[in-house]
Amino acid sequence: MLSWDPVTLSRVLTGLTLFVHIVFASIGVGIPMMIALAEWRGVRKKDPHYTLLARRWARGFVISVAVGVVTGTAIGLQLSLLWPTFMRVAGQAIALPLFMETFAFFIEAIFLGIYLYTWDRFKKPILHLLLLIPVAIGSSASAFFITTLNAFMNTPQGFTLKNGVFADFQPLVAMFNPATPTKVSHVLASSYTLSAGLLAGIAAFSLLRGRRGVYFKKALKLTATAAFVFAVSTAIIGDFSGKFLAHYQPEKLAAAEWHFETMTKAPLIYGGVLGENGEVKYALELPYALSILAGGTPNTNVIGLNEFPVDERPPLLIHYMFDLKVTIGVLLVLIPFLYLLRRWLPKGKNRGKGKGGYPKWLLLGIVALGPLSMTAIELGWMFAEFGRQPWIVRGYMKVSEAATTSQSVGSMLILFIILYLVLCASCITVLVKLFRGKSVDDEMRELGISGGERK
Amino acid sequence: MSYEIVGITVLWTFLFGYLIVASVDFGAGFFSYYSVLTGHENKVHNIIQRYLSPVWEVTNVFLIFFVVGLVGFFPDSAYFYGTALLVPGSLATVLLALRGAYYAYNTYGSSKENNKAYMAVYGATGLLIPAALSTVLAISEGGIIQEQDGKVILHWSSFFSNPYTWSVIILALVSVLYISAMFLAFYAGKAGDKDAFEVLRGYALLWSGPTILACLFAFFQINRQNPEHFRNMLNIPWMFIASLICFLLAVYFIWKKKYLGWSFILVILQFGFAWFGYGRSHLPYILYKQVSIYESFTNETMAVALITAFVAGLVVLIPSLVLIMRLFLFDAKYVRGESPKKG
Numbered sequence: 006m007l008s009w010d011p012v013t014l015s016r017v018l019t020g021l022t023l024f025v026h027i028v029f030a031s032i033g034v035g036i037p038m039m040i041a042l043a044e045w046r047g048v049r050k051k052d053p054h055y056t057l058l059a060r061r062w063a064r065g066f067v068i069s070v071a072v073g074v075v076t077g078t079a080i081g082l083q084l085s086l087l088w089p090t091f092m093r094v095a096g097q098a099i100a101l102p103l104f105m106e107t108f109a110f111f112i113e114a115i116f117l118g119i120y121l122y123t124w125d126r127f128k129k130p131i132l133h134l135l136l137l138i139p140v141a142i143g144s145s146a147s148a149f150f151i152t153t154l155n156a157f158m159n160t161p162q163g164f165t166l167k168n169g170v171f172a173d174f175q176p177l178v179a180m181f182n183p184a185t186p187t188k189v190s191h192v193l194a195s196s197y198t199l200s201a202g203l204l205a206g207i208a209a210f211s212l213l214r215g216r217r218g219v220y221f222k223k224a225l226k227l228t229a230t231a232a233f234v235f236a237v238s239t240a241i242i243g244d245f246s247g248k249f250l251a252h253y254q255p256e257k258l259a260a261a262e263w264h265f266e267t268m269t270k271a272p273l274i275y276g277g278v279l280g281e282n283g284e285v286k287y288a289l290e291l292p293y294a295l296s297i298l299a300g301g302t303p304n305t306n307v308i309g310l311n312e313f314p315v316d317e318r319p320p321l322l323i324h325y326m327f328d329l330k331v332t333i334g335v336l337l338v339l340i341p342f343l344y345l346l347r348r349w350l351p352k353g354k355n356r357g358k359g360k361g362g363y364p365k366w367l368l369l370g371i372v373a374l375g376p377l378s379m380t381a382i383e384l385g386w387m388f389a390e391f392g393r394q395p396w397i398v399r400g401y402m403k404v405s406e407a408a409t410t411s412q413s414v415g416s417m418l419i420l421f422i423i424l425y426l427v428l429c430a431s432c433i434t435v436l437v438k439l440f441r442g443k444s445v446d447d448e449m450r451e452l453g454i455s456g457g458e459r460k
Numbered sequence: 461m462s463y464e465i466v467g468i469t470v471l472w473t474f475l476f477g478y479l480i481v482a483s484v485d486f487g488a489g490f491f492s493y494y495s496v497l498t499g500h501e502n503k504v505h506n507i508i509q510r511y512l513s514p515v516w517e518v519t520n521v522f523l524i525f526f527v528v529g530l531v532g533f534f535p536d537s538a539y540f541y542g543t544a545l546l547v548p549g550s551l552a553t554v555l556l557a558l559r560g561a562y563y564a565y566n567t568y569g570s571s572k573e574n575n576k577a578y579m580a581v582y583g584a585t586g587l588l589i590p591a592a593l594s595t596v597l598a599i600s601e602g603g604i605i606q607e608q609d610g611k612v613i614l615h616w617s618s619f620f621s622n623p624y625t626w627s628v629i630i631l632a633l634v635s636v637l638y639i640s641a642m643f644l645a646f647y648a649g650k651a652g653d654k655d656a657f658e659v660l661r662g663y664a665l666l667w668s669g670p671t672i673l674a675c676l677f678a679f680f681q682i683n684r685q686n687p688e689h690f691r692n693m694l695n696i697p698w699m700f701i702a703s704l705i706c707f708l709l710a711v712y713f714i715w716k717k718k719y720l721g722w723s724f725i726l727v728i729l730q731f732g733f734a735w736f737g738y739g740r741s742h743l744p745y746i747l748y749k750q751v752s753i754y755e756s757f758t759n760e761t762m763a764v765a766l767i768t769a770f771v772a773g774l775v776v777l778i779p780s781l782v783l784i785m786r787l788f789l790f791d792a793k794y795v796r797g798e799s800p801k802k803g
Contacts, residue, residue, distance in 0.1 A: 064568065071564030074520055075557035081524045085531055089542030089612075093535045100532025107528060108773035111521045115780045119787055121568075176765040201780045232710075377461060404515045410611045411546045424554050428561055431572070435565045 012405050014414035015087040017237070018421060021392070022080045025425045029073035031382055034148045034193065035200025036066045037113075037141040042132045043227060050444040054220045055227070057448060060124065062204065063435055067121060072432050077110075087414065091397055091407035094171060098164060098228060099154050101176045104152035113143025147194060152192045156184035159389075160253050161398050170403075183253050187246040188389075194239040194383050198337060201232035202374030205341070209371035211445075212363065220445055225344075225363075225371070232374055233341035240334050244298070244300035251299030255308035260319040261327040262295055263288075264309050271295040271307040275328055279321060319392045333381040340370040463763040464753040467533035470770055472739045473527055478522035479735065480639065480728055486586035487640020491663065493583025496576065504656045518543035518784075520560065526663065530746075532766050537751045543612035544605040545596065554591040559585035571677070587633060594750050598625040601686045603747050607686065618797045624685040631674040633783065635731070638667040642727045649720040661714055668711045672677035672704075675734065686748060692741035699737030745796075 039060045047055030056065075081103070085092050092099075116139040127133050157163075163178030164171045205228035209396040211221045250258040258264070263274050263285055277288025293303040310318055343350065350364060397404045492508045531538040542549075559582045566578035599605060604619050605612060619625055641663035650654040678699070685692040691699070710726035713719045742754045757763070 062676070067568045068564055071561050071568075078520055078524060078556055078560070079553045081526060082549055082553050085527065085538045085542035086546045087542075089539045091734060092531050092538035092542060096531040096538050097759065100488070100528055101762065101765050102764060103528045104525070104532060105769055107521055107524050108777065111518070111773075111777060114518050114521060115784050119784055122788065159520035171761055174759055174762045176762060409543050409546060411543055413547050417546060417550045420554060421549060424557055428557065431561065431565065439568075454782040 011410060011412065011414045012408040014418055015408040016404065018414060018418045019080070019083060019087055019420070021421060021425065022076060022083055023386070023390075025380060026073065026076035026080055027386055028379055029069050029076060029147070031199045031379075032066075032069050032203070033073045033142045034196035035198075036062060036069070036204075037137060037144050038118075038197055039143050039200050039204055039231065040066065041134070041137040041230065042231065044137065046227065048130050048134055049290055052223075054223050056130070057220070057445070058224055058227070061440070061445070061448070063121060066298055066437060067117075068432060068436055068439065070117065072428050074114075076425075077426070079109075085407050088397075088407050089409055091402065094407075095398055097174055097377060098157065098161075098171050102150045102154040102157075102180060106147045106154075109143045109146035109150060111143075113140050113147065116140045116143065125347065126415060148192055148196065149189050152189045153180045153182070153185050156188045157182050158396075158398050159188075159393055160184040162399055166401065185247065187242060187249045191239065191242045191246055191361055191385075195378070195385065196244055198232060198235040198239050199375070199378040199382055201228050201379045202337065204228040204376040205232050206372045209363075209368040213365070213368045216445075218445070220449070229341045229344040229371060233338070233345060236334070236337040236341060236378075240338055243331075243334060245281070247298045248300065248418060251305070251307060254393070256310065256313045257318070257319055257323075258299065259308060259310040259313075260275040260321055260392060261323050261388065263321060263324050264295060265310060265311050267306065267309040269296060269304050269306045270278075271299070271305075273298060273373065274324075317395065319394045323388050323392050326384045330381050330384040330388060333377050333384070337374065337378055337381065340367075340374055344371060463760065463767070464533075464744075464757050466767060467529075467757070467763060468739075468743070468753050470767070471533065472736065473531045474526045476524055476732065476735050478519070478526060479731065481519050481522060482642045483590070483636045483639035484583040485640075486590055487636045487638075488644060489559070489586035490584075490637070491644065491660075493579045493586075495659075504648070505645070505657050507651060507653055507656045508644060514736070516779075520556065523556075529766065529770075533763065534746055534751065534757060536651070536755070537746045540605055540607075540612055540747050541599075541749055544599070544614040544750065544803045547614075548592060548595060552589060555592060558582070559589065587636070589628045590632040590636045594628045595599070595619075595625060598622065598628045598685075600742070600746065601682070601689065605747060605750065607745045607750075613679045622685070624681040627674070627678040628680040631671075633679045634667055634670040634674050638664065638671040639727060639748065641667055642710065642724055645714060646720040649717075664714050665711070668707075672707055684715060689741055689748070693737065694738060696737055699733045699740075703730050703733035703737070706733065745771060 008269060040062050041104050043055045043062065044059040046052065047057075047059060116136050119134070120136040120140060123133055123136065157179050160183045161179070163175040163180075165173045167173075177326050205225060208221050208224035208228055212225065247258065250261075262271075262275075263279065265283065270293050272293065273291040274285055275289040275291065277285050280286055295307055296303050297303040299305050344367060345366065347363060350367065395405070397407045488508045492505055495504045495508070561580040562578045566575050566582070599614075599619070601624065604615050604622075606615065607613070641660055645657060645660040645664045648660050679693075682693065695747045706729040710723045710730060713723035713726070742748075744754055746753060
């Protein structure tokens with residue numbers, strides 16, 4: 006591994022940092038929204054269960070924010086450390102959104118600090134709830150700014166190239182490039198889905214363990230319903246993203262679909278393997294589906310990969326990432342939908358026996374929502390990033406021209422692998438301890454709330 | 461004033477903000493751990509923890525601001541510093557990551573008792589990080605980063621054998637402890653916590669001597685390292701004299717146990733004068749003789765956009781900072797610990 010060239014090593018290290026950061030960043034974007042929802046219901050319905058829910062979520066949330074902050078700092082610094090040539094050429098193009106992202110995060114950090122330490126300080130509970138608005142706006146705004154930057158690297162515009170340097174920069178044109186709307190909304194919606202799914206999973210897990218209190222049922226209802234709404238929006242925006250790709254980044258869509266010849270009535274290929282001569286075997290072929298995905302009608306002309314020079318094609322491996330992510334997306338809509346239909350579901354033998362009246366398989370499915378959506382987010386980002394290879398700024402600068410020339414990237418990679426292992430393991434340990442340490446029932450008794458475990 | 465000067469002033473101010481806030485933070489982490497080790501725990505630990513908890517996230521942001529702004533205003537500096545600082549920069553990143561995470565684990569994660577292992581991580585990193593970051597100042601004096609055959613190289617041997625490097629590291633270490641102790645003494649005084657105040661005042665006085673000695677040592681090492689920079693410093697002697705006067709007054713006030721608020725403001729002014737005097741005489745170079753603010757400046761549109769974003773950001777940021785300070789710093793009830801703790 007150490008004998009790889011700095012470019013490959015830089016790619017691996019950046020990829021690794023983002024791989025870790027994305028999970029915590031998505032949680033950081035979505036959970037404030039969920040906490041706000043719970044607290045809002047608590048205030049509006051004067052229901053202390055929801056307030057307690059918000060409180061417990063917030064407590065765990067800080068731990069994940071900490072890891073999100075430090076991995077975010079890492080990627081912020083690595084941009085300059087690993088890609089100095091890229092920063093020299095495009096640094097001015099990307100500094101503005103980065104700068105604004107930091108501002109948004111600053112606001113979020115300040116108000117989160119206030120929120121956590123003012124649970125009982127205001128006379129009116131609504132004032133405490135209002136503190137969450139800047140937190141949620143701040144976290145979503147930082148996702149917005151950072152994603153516009155990534156969108157810019159996919160569909161760059163708003164500058165001219167003079168002697169190899171980006172010049173005459175128009176910041177707003179660059180920020181609101183064609184990729185921005187679909188990318189930003191997909192990132193936000195999928196982060197909300199992940200967070201709702203994770204929290205739903207926790208509630209379902211408690212019910213599976215035989216906890217029957219009404220607290221858990223309320224938690225499940227709020228989170229599973231939210232997960233359904235968010236998953237459906239993610240899927241709809243995903244469809245827009247497909248149309249965007251067909252128009253602006255046809256090589257990415259073509260590589261994802263193993264679509265070589267430009268044609269109308271293009272079929273969509275699901276799964277399969279690629280033979281030596283580029284023929285597709287064992288795949289499920291859906292006629293017209295790719296044309297419909299790309300343009301809404303079967304007669305849409307979909308550009309094939311053969312139109313692009315070989316050294317400008319993305320790796321064909323992204324096909325699997327795309328398929329897997331879409332499959333998971335379907336599951337993410339389906340599972341919470343089944344929850345919404347719970348009254349009409351066939352009643353199994355176990356129903357009502359210590360599972361809060363839900364079928365066991367449904368609860369297991371809901372527990373899986375978190376890991377599934379996490380996988381989908383990782384796959385989605387990997388698809389988006391591998392899919393623009395070999396470019397770092399599509400059409401202008403290749404990845405191989407942008408990396409550091411330093412010979413020490415290998416040892417830094419090992420250092421960061423150890424760091425991330427330590428961080429993730431310790432984060433999970435601390436979170437588990439935190440929730441085991443103080444059970445819901447104890448806390449409800451402490452706060453004088455009824456409706457805990459009915460024995 | 462030209463955009464170049466505005467840009468570098470904005471960035472230098474941010475770095476100064478980081479210097480003060482982070483020093484308080486890093487030093488507090490160290491003192492907090494030290495107090496638990498030596499059994500002074502109940503005296504000072506709680507008051508330190510009460511200050512640190514709501515603000516720890518804010519500190520990191522100052523640093524990122526600086527780095528991002530530097531790349532935006534002066535893209536060439538990213539190229540030189542980015543390539544050369546891969547190893548020290550990554551090490552500092554790892555330390556920052558460990559410190560942030562373990563701070564949160566100890567404060568929010570563990571149940572009532574302090575986890576000594578967690579505290580050791582952020583106490584120790586609290587001293588290592590300033591040492592690692594301060595070396596950039598030594599590098600910026602030139603001679604250590606060189607470009608050969610289109611590759612940027614950091615000369616480790618001349619870096620470590622240089623007395624100036626070590627003088628900057630020592631200065632960073634002692635001033636972190638000094639700034640932090642001065643602030644915490646003021647904070648404890650504000651809370652009316654006599655025991656904590658006495659301990660922290662002791663720390664502040666203890667570290668004041670080494671701080672001024674380290675300042676003088678670094679000051680004269682600049683002359684050996686970079687005579688041109690030193691001559692520029694002598695052209696604005698009033699700034700360094702003002703710094704010294706602020707130092708003497710601050711220590712006098714804390715010695716007499718009065719005007720504690722002013723005492724800490726004087727500490728800020730002491731470092732402010734020295735910091736801006738040092739920065740001003742360093743101009744026009746960001747990296748001596750290789751990156752100057754005039755040659756590597758971003759284009760004008762971007763400069764205007766960055767400055768606009770900066771002003772707009774401040775409009776939101778300053779009221780928020782005032783709010784958090786009113787809630788946690790200047791709220792006597794909170795400082796005394798009468799308000800309920802974390803949720």
